[in-house]
Amino acid sequence: MSVAKGSETYSGEDIQVLEGLEAVRKRPGMYIGSTGPRGLHHLVYEVVDNSVDEALAGYCDKIEVWIHPDNSVTVADNGRGIPIDKHPKEKIPTVEVVLTILHAGGKFGGDGYKVSGGLHGVGVSVVNALSSRVEVCVCRDGGEHMITFNHGKTEQKLHRIGSAKHTGTKVTFWPDPEIFTETTEFDYSTLANRFREMAFLNKGLKIVLHDERDLDSEGNEHIETFQAAGGIVDFVKYLNDGKETLNKPIYFEAENNDGTVEVALQWSSSYSTNSVMAFANNINTHEGGTHMDGFKQAITRTLNDYARSKGLLKEKDANLSGEDAREGLAAIISVKLHDPQFEGQTKTKLGNTEIRPLVQNAVTRGLAEYLEENPTPAKRIVGKATQALKAREAARKAREMTRRKNVMDSFALPGKLADCSSKDASMSEIFIVEGDSAGGSAKQARDRKFQAILPLRGKILNVERAGLHRSLSSETISSLITAIGTNIGEDFDADKARYHRIIIMTDADVDGAHIRCLLLTFFYRYMPELINLGYIYIAQPPLYGLKKKNSRSPKIERYIYNDEALKAYLAEAPDADKFDIQRYKGLGEMDPEQLWETTMEPTNRTLLRVNIEDAAQAERVVSELMGDQVEPRKEFIQKHAKDVRFLDI
Numbered sequence: 192m193s194v195a196k197g198s199e200t201y202s203g204e205d206i207q208v209l210e211g212l213e214a215v216r217k218r219p220g221m222y223i224g225s226t227g228p229r230g231l232h233h234l235v236y237e238v239v240d241n242s243v244d245e246a247l248a249g250y251c252d253k254i255e256v257w258i259h260p261d262n263s264v265t266v267a268d269n270g271r272g273i274p275i276d277k278h279p280k281e282k283i284p285t286v287e288v289v290l291t292i293l294h295a296g297g298k299f300g301g302d303g304y305k306v307s308g309g310l311h312g313v314g315v316s317v318v319n320a321l322s323s324r325v326e327v328c329v330c331r332d333g334g335e336h337m338i339t340f341n342h343g344k345t346e347q348k349l350h351r352i353g354s355a356k357h358t359g360t361k362v363t364f365w366p367d368p369e370i371f372t373e374t375t376e377f378d379y380s381t382l383a384n385r386f387r388e389m390a391f392l393n394k395g396l397k398i399v400l401h402d403e404r405d406l407d408s409e410g411n412e413h414i415e416t417f418q419a420a421g422g423i424v425d426f427v428k429y430l431n432d433g434k435e436t437l438n439k440p441i442y443f444e445a446e447n448n449d450g451t452v453e454v455a456l457q458w459s460s461s462y463s464t465n466s467v468m469a470f471a472n473n474i475n476t477h478e479g480g481t482h483m484d485g486f487k488q489a490i491t492r493t494l495n496d497y498a499r500s501k502g503l504l505k506e507k508d509a510n511l512s513g514e515d516a517r518e519g520l521a522a523i524i525s526v527k528l529h530d531p532q533f534e535g536q537t538k539t540k541l542g543n544t545e546i547r548p549l550v551q552n553a554v555t556r557g558l559a560e561y562l563e564e565n566p567t568p569a570k571r572i573v574g575k576a577t578q579a580l581k582a583r584e585a586a587r588k589a590r591e592m593t594r595r596k597n598v599m600d601s602f603a604l605p606g607k608l609a610d611c612s613s614k615d616a617s618m619s620e621i622f623i624v625e626g627d628s629a630g631g632s633a634k635q636a637r638d639r640k641f642q643a644i645l646p647l648r649g650k651i652l653n654v655e656r657a658g659l660h661r662s663l664s665s666e667t668i669s670s671l672i673t674a675i676g677t678n679i680g681e682d683f684d685a686d687k688a689r690y691h692r693i694i695i696m697t698d699a700d701v702d703g704a705h706i707r708c709l710l711l712t713f714f715y716r717y718m719p720e721l722i723n724l725g726y727i728y729i730a731q732p733p734l735y736g737l738k739k740k741n742s743r744s745p746k747i748e749r750y751i752y753n754d755e756a757l758k759a760y761l762a763e764a765p766d767a768d769k770f771d772i773q774r775y776k777g778l779g780e781m782d783p784e785q786l787w788e789t790t791m792e793p794t795n796r797t798l799l800r801v802n803i804e805d806a807a808q809a810e811r812v813v814s815e816l817m818g819d820q821v822e823p824r825k826e827f828i829q830k831h832a833k834d835v836r837f838l839d840i
């Protein structure tokens with residue numbers, strides 16, 4: 192059946208293509224989650240996942256990715272090459288079907304696992320629909336063939352452009368700026384982190400990332416290769432890098448009709464309980480799910496059974512909690528199943544109930560066997576957990592003692608919380624301010640209807656090294672927990688948050704950066720849900736104030752918020768040399784009015800929302816900063832102190 196429209200005639204299959212493209216371009220968020228930076232990066236994951244599938248099928252062992260200066264991206268693999276034969280049903284080359292018909296890319300029926308990235312395998316046709324141009328080169332059957340697309344529609348039909356001894360597929364795409372209106376610029380570390388994860392999750396797979404935008408002094412592009420011969424064992428080693436470990440990585444795997452599971456785990460002397468990551472078909476299930484639940488229950492039960500059987504836990508002792516058992520644990524759980532059900536707010540929670548017993552039994556058996564066969568590290572692991580239990584008991588007693596009827600009781604909040612009058616958390620915000628002088632001017636500057644101030648005295652305890660339960664008795668930590676109202680760990684309840692904006696406001700110097708980092712460590716370790724909810728912010732006080740030269744009035748003509756902006760202003764503004772430039776070392780140097788209008792007044796201020804994009808990377812940055820190794824921390828803070836961007840981790 193064909194339909195004439197204007198000068199073109201459309202076949203049935205053309206109409207299917209056009210309707211598909213239309214649907215994707217009209218509601219891109221349905222296919223890639225958003226048209227912001229995350230959706231933009233999903234385009235790359237969709238294309239790379241096709242190459243990973245080819246690798247999982249055993250036909251490809253190298254994937255290369257280029258970020259070009261014009262913000263286009265090329266992905267190439269050495270697989271079999273997308274077939275170019277006429278598709279039996281669609282009567283056009285198979286490669287054209289894969290690129291233009293929605294969900295036509297599914298290569299595996301029953302036997303393999305379609306690894307799905309992005310919003311779980313929407314297919315490369317979505318990338319095509321959301322790109323202004325796509326070029327596909329296929330090398331197979333001795334020739335090199337090319338087909339190009341314009342806004343998802345075939346532009347140059349498939350044609351031979353040369354001979355080829357090797358086989359493979361190469362896709363270059365230009366994200367459509369009419370769709371990606373916020374930005375079409377790719378972030379190197381976002382791609383690098385995802386490829387690092389993919390390499391860990393697919394043992395031996397080699398992914399080479401080229402950034403042609405980043406040239407060194409000789410004009411060579413930045414290249415990084417990701418390959419992990421040890422697979423997820425290398426992943427836990429990476430997570431524990433720089434930490435004192437208690438055992439060699441433990442690895443086991445299992446499979447049944449429902450799918451396969453691989454687990455790697457290694458304890459360290461760190462106190463964090465956030466380094467347990469679970470994946471389903473290579474998707475990072477940030478929200479957990481049945482595989483994670485099975486894993487956690489197996490770890491807790493197996494450690495308790497072993498500890499009691501060896502008399503390391505007395506009859507009278509309470510059981511180790513899940514948190515005790517997971518303190519200092521870095522673990523990767525990777526399940527692969529035929530028909531994954533993703534649930535939750537960001538579709539990153541695994542719902543398949545059938546996978547839970549597979550994981551739970553594998554972990555119970557694997558860990559029990561390891562502990563029996565390795566009594567020395569087993570003793571260290573159980574020792575760490577029982578230490579955590581004792582500290583938790585002590586902290587609970589300390590909390591009981593300091594628990595107050597309400598947060599205004601000065602005994603509970605030695606930091607002297609100046610609360611706001613509104614009781615509506617969604618309207619309320621709390622500024623966590625470093626030191627009493629800044630705290631004082633913030634209290635005068637604020638709008639007490641909806642702004643609370645919590646001055647903290649000096650540096651908060653380094654929660655990574657001291658461990659929360661040990662630092663809980665520190666007044667600062669307990670005043671933070673009490674003021675915020677959600678409690679922590681297993682008692683955490685986001686609905687009890689007394690403010691929906693928790694704003695870290697520290698000085699712009701290295702000390703301020705250190706405090707900010709410690710506070711982020713605290714929130715990242717013990718209230719990560721608040722970060723995921725987008726409640727945590729960093730205030731951006733001005734770095735400079737420009738006053739008219741030799742004028743008697745103290746009036747600031749212009750505030751400047753960072754060094755780049757100052758450089759730009761001095762370069763552009765004709766009368767720039769008529770100003771005295773004052774650099775603000777601390778918040779206390781501004782009077783309350785200035786602090787209000789530059790940093791606290793909602794319509795004028797800029798707040799940086801803290802957004803954890805990659806737990807693995809965040810874990811590494813924070814533990815590198817907060818671990819026992821002093822050197823990495825010092826050089827990292829020096830390097831990043833002025834760059835708040837690294838906080839947007």
Ligand code: 28F
Nearest residue numbers: 241242245266267270271272273274298360362
């Ligand atoms: C840079 C992006 O997309 N690589 C791909 C293949 C290989 C085959 C294939 C892809 C549709 C329904 C089969 C080749 N020979 N890299 C990629 N490599 N797709 S995508 O087949 C898709 C067809 O059935 C392939 C034999 N079988 C499969």
